[in-house]
Amino acid sequence: MTVNHEPPQNTDAVHAVLLSIGDELVLGQTVDTNTAWLAQRLARRGIACVRHETVADDRALIAAALRRAARDARLVLVSGGLGPTADDLTREALADAMGVSLELHEPSLNQLLKFFKRLDKPMPERNRVQAMCPIGATMIPNAHGTAPGIHAELKDEERETSTHVFVTPGVPREMKGMFDDAIEPRMQAFTGSADTLLTAKVNTFGLGESDVAQKLGDLMARDRNPTVGTTVSDGLCSVRIRVRHADPATAARLRDETIAHVEAALGAVCFGHDEDTLQSALIKSLHDKGKTLATAESCTGGLLGSLITDVPGSSNVYAGGWVTYSNAMKTSQLGVDPGLIEKHGAVSPAVAEAMAQGARTRSGADFALSLTGVAGPGGGTEEKPVGTVWIGLATPEGVTPYLAKLTGNRAAVRDRAAKCAMQLLRLTLLGQDPLQVRWVTKPDASDTLAS
């Protein structure tokens, strides 16, 4: 075959290329989270990304990537490589791509001096380079750190196009602050005429991706507008909805109609939209009913409590919990009969019940969830393989043990176990069948006897 470099089609709307700079990213030592955040922000404004690219701390490679990006998009957002150290080369590479040199920008230097004065430290000489600006570009103040950002225009005379390049530091907090404060407002000037591109996610837990696809049926037809797709991440299956329309109101209506169709097709396993988490949905359900919760964790070691208290305001419905990692703690802190542990093992429906009951009684909460299982990698047996987790749910009416059979590594088993527990309680609070969660069963008599 002959390899050709093809510019992307559909050049009526503003497209963007996102560039991330850093050896630690190219080497895989750090996972890039900036790009996903920026892509979401651009999507909200109706700007689609042609692609994301990650480039090493190499002046020539960065300059080449900037030129390639400027060829393919009218907007290029670059993050990283503006620090004070010798491996920070984005500023120099941008000057190379513009065909200019760097000059000192006095206001930025003054900002830097002020920044260090506030810290009661002299400015290290190496930070001076952060006040250097490619000639013809403008600096963007950084309210959250030392490195100012840079805004430049790369003009392609042959094609008569012009591309706006914004460079921010790679530190997520500084990048996000700078995007909100300075870059998004400046983008207004040249992105006004784009189609509205709206996206939404419907988040589910408890079904596999192919179950979801089956239930969605024709909603997932490729030529539909909005388009509907599915993504699995950390055991959650999200339904992605994406609509493009010239009229913003129509786009919003089409999106909302599709959300309603998706939710009707999937039912109560849908726990929220967009950034909603299972824990925030559970807390909302508890809050709506005026009920409180306590936890008793063994194999998850505090993960369930940690997830629940991720949510600001969780203290209104969450009393607290126990991490009874050792059997002695199960007995001394939750009153689990040592005879039960000896007879059935710590990973058993009887112990899950006793843990949940003990947590409910001792905390005074309305509900308690307990978890005891084999997270791996060691500790599995033929009878109780890695991934076997008993979940106890104590309610004002009594206590029920559920068996979750999970797969994956230690982190996956712990994460899915905590999520199963939250979805079990959430569905119970909503009066829905908790066994909709596909990994979960109720033991029959033989299970209980066997364990």
Next chain:
Amino acid sequence: MTVNHEPPQNTDAVHAVLLSIGDELVLGQTVDTNTAWLAQRLARRGIACVRHETVADDRALIAAALRRAARDARLVLVSGGLGPTADDLTREALADAMGVSLELHEPSLNQLLKFFKRLDKPMPERNRVQAMCPIGATMIPNAHGTAPGIHAELKDEERETSTHVFVTPGVPREMKGMFDDAIEPRMQAFTGSADTLLTAKVNTFGLGESDVAQKLGDLMARDRNPTVGTTVSDGLCSVRIRVRHADPATAARLRDETIAHVEAALGAVCFGHDEDTLQSALIKSLHDKGKTLATAESCTGGLLGSLITDVPGSSNVYAGGWVTYSNAMKTSQLGVDPGLIEKHGAVSPAVAEAMAQGARTRSGADFALSLTGVAGPGGGTEEKPVGTVWIGLATPEGVTPYLAKLTGNRAAVRDRAAKCAMQLLRLTLLGQDPLQVRWVTKPDASDTLAS
């Protein structure tokens, strides 16, 4: 300026391009973790990435990205877009880039039928597409899911080059299994002659990036081999070391010497290498001394316990803990005097001390760590702003309160607080000064009185 597409320099060694396919990635709805994993695996074999690229579920864009990648690298790893649904288009795009059509691959179809038979389900008709293979390519069996991978060679007759393309599913578990089982062995054939590229990380917690750079001094000179750089992620500052050398033994020696220099310059804040975590380092220290730990958490809500029990085998040194999120739980479960809470507030050195003392006594562990603070976004006051966290450390000798002044959002404050607590105990166990952690101070008498 004129925009040119420049191929990368230094074409003696095998370079790679990593392509990730998926709307959810381009839209930022999912953070791509595959790429970092693959980049690390390639780096171990001495293969550097020219770049990473992320492309939407669009047949033409994927085909263009494949052609562009084949122009710039001799190895292209693609993940995603092999699923059974209509938005999975990588297989078609690869056929387009090769200039061929798809044909049914009977052995893959038989594998699929077997896979569904094991699940006691009929194979949905839509899964049949997963057995389609571009003519001239070979299929790679998938031991962990339905979609086989694909191995193809893209030849550029003009340049007389040939590029190996490997396509895997996007599901991390399936991708990783396929890389280890099939792709890495096949890569042997054409990556034998490359320079050895070795990387290492020295992980630190407790210093800022500029403190680290200052202490490292000339080790960070740009022209040094190995190169030394720093990266900050989640409060950890990692020192990245990267060496390239024709002789593998020399490369390893140079790397190890530089690791030793870095550790000598930074001291006990270095807690490990590469994938070592602060929690695994703490558990190792406890294990080495034969000591046990319990935890009592308020603002972190179980996060500290969850981090500690992330580590397999932590049950040997971790008894368990309490999530005393409500004041009532602090009193009923840890014996914190309600008068102390009333007088000093729950966020105070007195309550941190009482929580740690209560956890140590009631668990019977040698050490106990407690955390009580203002994680935000609400709850801050002028006297105790968001980010104020008191950490209690109870030892056989007594109990000490430490004050951590942290910045960032709720998740950052909780994460840094748990890390400060772990590093405080680790440094104490090593007989090192715990106040090396820059965010932490010991209260003087006035702090204690004020709170």
